[in-house]
Amino acid sequence: MFQLFHDLKIDWLGKRRFFIGISIVLMLAGMGSALYRHKFHPNGTEAFNLGVDFKGGTVVTVRFKQPPSVEDLRAAINKAGVRDAVIQPILDKRGGFLIRVPHQGAQTSDTGENQAGVDAARTMVRQALNTFGQEAEATKPLEEDPKAAYKIDGTEAVGEVASKQLRTQAIAVTIAALIGMLLFIAFRFEWTYGAAAVIAVFHTVLVTLGLFSIFQIEINLTVIAALLTLVGFDVNDSIVIFDRIRENRKLYRRMNLYDVTNLSINQTLSRTVITSGLVFLSVVALVLLGGQTLRPFSLALLMGIIFGTYDTIAVAGPIMVWWERRLEAANKQAAVSTRESGLASGRNPAPGGRARNGVGKPSRAA
Amino acid sequence: MKKRNLLQRSIVIGIVTLVGLYIVIGPHGRRPHLKDFTPSGIKENLAQNIHLGLDLKGGAHLVMRVKIEDYLKRLTEDNVTAAQNAAKDAGLEVKEAHADTSGGNHRVVLQVSDPSKTKEIRDAVEKKVNIGERDGWSFSSSGNTLVWTLSGSTERTLAESATEQALKIIESRINAFGVSEPTLQRHGAQNSHEILLQMPGIQDAEHVKQQLGTPSHLELVHVISPPSPASVQTYATKEEAIASLNSGGNIPANRRVLPYTERPSLTAQDANPNVKPPPKWVVVESPAIIDGSELRTATAAQSRAGGDEYEIDFSLKKTGADKFGAWTGANINEYMGVVLNDEVKSIAFIKGQIFDQGQITGKFTKQDADDLVLTLRSGALPAGIQYQEERTVGPSLGADSIRSGVRASLLGLVLVVAFMLIYYRGAGINAVVALLLNMILMLAGLIMFNATLTLPGIAGIILTIGMAVDSNVLIFERIREEIRSGKTIPSAIEQGFGHAFVTIIDTHVTTIVSSLFLYAFGAGPIRGFAVTLVIGLLVNLFSAVYVSRTIFMWLLSRKGRRVESLSI
Numbered sequence: 001m002f003q004l005f006h007d008l009k010i011d012w013l014g015k016r017r018f019f020i021g022i023s024i025v026l027m028l029a030g031m032g033s034a035l036y037r038h039k040f041h042p043n044g045t046e047a048f049n050l051g052v053d054f055k056g057g058t059v060v061t062v063r064f065k066q067p068p069s070v071e072d073l074r075a076a077i078n079k080a081g082v083r084d085a086v087i088q089p090i091l092d093k094r095g096g097f098l099i100r101v102p103h104q105g106a107q108t109s110d111t112g113e114n115q116a117g118v119d120a121a122r123t124m125v126r127q128a129l130n131t132f133g134q135e136a137e138a139t140k141p142l143e144e145d146p147k148a149a150y151k152i153d154g155t156e157a158v159g160e161v162a163s164k165q166l167r168t169q170a171i172a173v174t175i176a177a178l179i180g181m182l183l184f185i186a187f188r189f190e191w192t193y194g195a196a197a198v199i200a201v202f203h204t205v206l207v208t209l210g211l212f213s214i215f216q217i218e219i220n221l222t223v224i225a226a227l228l229t230l231v232g233f234d235v236n237d238s239i240v241i242f243d244r245i246r247e248n249r250k251l252y253r254r255m256n257l258y259d260v261t262n263l264s265i266n267q268t269l270s271r272t273v274i275t276s277g278l279v280f281l282s283v284v285a286l287v288l289l290g291g292q293t294l295r296p297f298s299l300a301l302l303m304g305i306i307f308g309t310y311d312t313i314a315v316a317g318p319i320m321v322w323w324e325r326r327l328e329a330a331n332k333q334a335a336v337s338t339r340e341s342g343l344a345s346g347r348n349p350a351p352g353g354r355a356r357n358g359v360g361k362p363s364r365a366a
Numbered sequence: 367m368k369k370r371n372l373l374q375r376s377i378v379i380g381i382v383t384l385v386g387l388y389i390v391i392g393p394h395g396r397r398p399h400l401k402d403f404t405p406s407g408i409k410e411n412l413a414q415n416i417h418l419g420l421d422l423k424g425g426a427h428l429v430m431r432v433k434i435e436d437y438l439k440r441l442t443e444d445n446v447t448a449a450q451n452a453a454k455d456a457g458l459e460v461k462e463a464h465a466d467t468s469g470g471n472h473r474v475v476l477q478v479s480d481p482s483k484t485k486e487i488r489d490a491v492e493k494k495v496n497i498g499e500r501d502g503w504s505f506s507s508s509g510n511t512l513v514w515t516l517s518g519s520t521e522r523t524l525a526e527s528a529t530e531q532a533l534k535i536i537e538s539r540i541n542a543f544g545v546s547e548p549t550l551q552r553h554g555a556q557n558s559h560e561i562l563l564q565m566p567g568i569q570d571a572e573h574v575k576q577q578l579g580t581p582s583h584l585e586l587v588h589v590i591s592p593p594s595p596a597s598v599q600t601y602a603t604k605e606e607a608i609a610s611l612n613s614g615g616n617i618p619a620n621r622r623v624l625p626y627t628e629r630p631s632l633t634a635q636d637a638n639p640n641v642k643p644p645p646k647w648v649v650v651e652s653p654a655i656i657d658g659s660e661l662r663t664a665t666a667a668q669s670r671a672g673g674d675e676y677e678i679d680f681s682l683k684k685t686g687a688d689k690f691g692a693w694t695g696a697n698i699n700e701y702m703g704v705v706l707n708d709e710v711k712s713i714a715f716i717k718g719q720i721f722d723q724g725q726i727t728g729k730f731t732k733q734d735a736d737d738l739v740l741t742l743r744s745g746a747l748p749a750g751i752q753y754q755e756e757r758t759v760g761p762s763l764g765a766d767s768i769r770s771g772v773r774a775s776l777l778g779l780v781l782v783v784a785f786m787l788i789y790y791r792g793a794g795i796n797a798v799v800a801l802l803l804n805m806i807l808m809l810a811g812l813i814m815f816n817a818t819l820t821l822p823g824i825a826g827i828i829l830t831i832g833m834a835v836d837s838n839v840l841i842f843e844r845i846r847e848e849i850r851s852g853k854t855i856p857s858a859i860e861q862g863f864g865h866a867f868v869t870i871i872d873t874h875v876t877t878i879v880s881s882l883f884l885y886a887f888g889a890g891p892i893r894g895f896a897v898t899l900v901i902g903l904l905v906n907l908f909s910a911v912y913v914s915r916t917i918f919m920w921l922l923s924r925k926g927r928r929v930e931s932l933s934i
Binding site (some may be wrong): 090091102115142158159166170202282283290294 | 399528549551552553554555560582595738757758759760761762763764765766767770771773774775777778779781785789821822826828832833835838839840843847864865868869872873875877879880882883884887888889890891892895899902
């Protein structure tokens with residue numbers, strides 16, 4: 001049997017200060033970048049590099065005599081300094097293309113782009129298209145100008161695909177989904193487990209968003225889908241370990257929670273490494289070979305998988321143990337004080353005196 | 367006992383696999399021919415069953431304009447009727463009322479017979495109708511003419527909000543499950559009131575156009591007629607109906623004359639269904655008792671009379687139910703009509719007080735009824751839609767991006783399969799079988815929901831497969847652990863599945879719970895995401911747990927109880 005890890009005895013929780021330190025530094029760096037860019041706009045950047053999906057932009061309709069390939073067109077537009085353009089051939093009009101360009105410049109109005117933005121986009125696209133030849137004169141149709149290679153038929157402002165309402169809704173709904181998870185984990189395990197898992201998820205999303213701000217990677221609708229996927233992946237990882245902790249607490253009643261957690265992390269480490277490794281491999285393939293247009297999506301997945309795996313061990317575990325221990329200590333104190341005051345009777349003494357051992361609802365799991 | 371269990375499981379798996387395969391490669395909506403199962407037939411069916419998204423295949427590009435001028439005109443006219451009724455309710459006489467929408471203005475004009483009552487009439491009107499100064503209307507009067515004019519800035523605000531509302535309604539109509547992945551955005555300058563819609567699939571776009579082209583304005587109205595048991599008063603021509611009003615050929619503001627197409631009775635088998643009976647005309651009271659905005663839900667149901675006819679059951683919101691209840695209570699035996707898009711669909715007399723339930727009957731086909739329900743639910747468009755531009759566009763991703771994206775996804779899949787086979791050897795085959803089945807069933811699920819496949823969607827499926835592999839990894843690692851701790855092979859498998867099952871259920875149900883939240887509170891793409899995720903998880907529970915276990919059971923039954931080694 002080909003075996004990855006055997007009988008590991010790594011003290012993961014012992015390194016918690018180091019891990020949590022790293023997490024806090026990463027989160028602060030991301031938030032710092034977002035705040036700094038939001039306030040001072042270095043090189044005209046915003047807190048996040050929002051794509052045409054969120055910001056709106058300009059759609060330029062253009063017609064060529066000899067249509068170039070979409071790839072050549074994209075290369076020319078990239079070269080002219082327009083990032084993240086969406087290019088669609090028009091099929092029922094020969095040589096026609098729709099070129100959607102994100103909002104140029106930092107100013108945003110509520111209803112998409114103002115006239116200045118439309119004109120700026122038109123100028124930039126024209127500059128890019130001039131590499132294919134010259135534009136037809138404004139008064140002449142394309143066919144009647146022998147020197148012309150193309151003609152811009154129209155420029156129109158377009159609003160965002162994801163409305164403001166959808167954006168706020170996406171955030172609100174994600175929080176609702178996290179609350180749903182918290183409730184379910186609390187029902188199957190304990191509140192502290194649910195809270196730890198949800199905090200870990202939050203951490204992953206924050207760190208990923210932070211890195212998107214630092215490196216100014218475009219955020220579009222597919223990135224949002226990637227983030228939602230990560231939430232599921234991350235919680236998945238936490239639950240696998242929690243499940244093992246619940247089981248081990250029943251097996252080794254004498255062992256304290258700290259050791260049980262370490263043991264459980266070590267026992268499930270093969271699985272963690274294999275699963276995350278496999279997903280990581282397919283995502284790396286996507287990042288390296290998936291092409292430029294998919295890159296924001298694949299990068300979001302990549303970061304999420306790295307931090308989602310990391311935070312289960314480094315964030316969810318320590319938080320859960322710390323919280324459970326505090327509750328245990330509080331319980332003990334309550335129990336001691338009731339005994340001292342001579343009130344101990346056959347009944348359950350202290351408020352909140354439900355035996356807390358971190359095992360969770362015991363028999364249901366079996 | 368064990369043997370029978372294994373047989374049962376194999377049959378279940380066989381049936382599910384076949385059904386899944388058929389959904390993916392079989393023809394839909396018609397009987398299969400032999401040629402459907404040749405390679406070219408399968409290819410054709412696949413292309414038809416799997417809808418590719420805008421990024422992979424392109425689709426229709428529609429620019430539409432909301433006819434704001436119609437909206438403002440109707441708003442003004444509604445206000446005229448309301449103003450007239452408000453004055454009448456206050457016991458004040460109005461000689462004549464009309465809407466003046468000439469020259470880009472929107473005016474409510476009332477002529478009164480007694481100029482000294484101007485102030486009282488204005489107060490009475492503005493108390494009930496939202497055309498006061500704070501609503502953005504300005505008032506002026508000269509002699510016995512009262513005029514309310516809509517101000518320019520309010521006009522712009524109203525037009526803007528009507529466009530936004532139209533955008534929202536269009537979105538909810540084209541994307542009930544959130545899986546068709548259209549893009550919908552505002553287009554042009556702010557005052558052009560244009561909306562750009564790109565939709566994958568040309569046929570779908572035609573259907574959408576049809577749906578958006580027909581407004582669906584539902585009203586419940588009082589039909590002017592002698593009460594039951596006399597039969598309802600109808601007229602053969604419109605002129606006859608107008609003449610019955612005795613108002614010199616004009617229709618007064620509190621009356622409307624509408625066409626009424628009576629349903630042929632179901633027993634009249636010999637009647638040719640293609641020949642519509644000539645429309646009759648009825649006179650109804652204006653304004654309506656309630657309209658479509660008071661609707662809470664609407665569902666299409668097969669007609670109680672049986673057959674292929676459908677009817678629409680609806681229920682009303684609280685405010686609508688109050689109004690409707692009060693009216694029906696006071697008008698027992700009077701006739702009431704259901705009016706859809708200014709056409710009376712059905713007339714019935716009130717038997718007793720009705721509060722919040724009702725039906726619209728009227729020879730709907732299933733498709734018509736479903737479309738109508740969708741439009742009723744999402745609300746009426748504030749104004750008609752005019753198509754400015756219609757195009758067919760190609761994929762938004764270049765051919766190279768599509769190729770590299772698909773290639774990368776396939777490479778990811780190959781890597782996963784190769785690793786499973788090398789690391790888990792015999793059991794790896796087990797995982798790969800489960801994985802293939804997972805892909806087929808996942809595709810079948812997406813096809814059943816009419817989902818559109820985009821490149822990120824494909825990558826998402828590969829990722830779901832990564833998660834599906836997780837279930838197998840969990841089980842296999844656990845079986846290895848049990849074997850190491852000295853258990854026999856059968857009991858190691860038993861225990862391994864037992865323990866891993868608890869974990870798998872916990873992880874899957876947690877994600878399903880959160881997806882339900884996403885579905886319940888989300889809209890559009892968020893819903894689509896939740897649907898896809900839940901399909902993936904359910905399929906995975908079946909393929910990774912049920913199928914994988916059956917393969918192990920089959921292995922054991924071949925080797926007998928005394929099996930000593932397991933390739934894992």
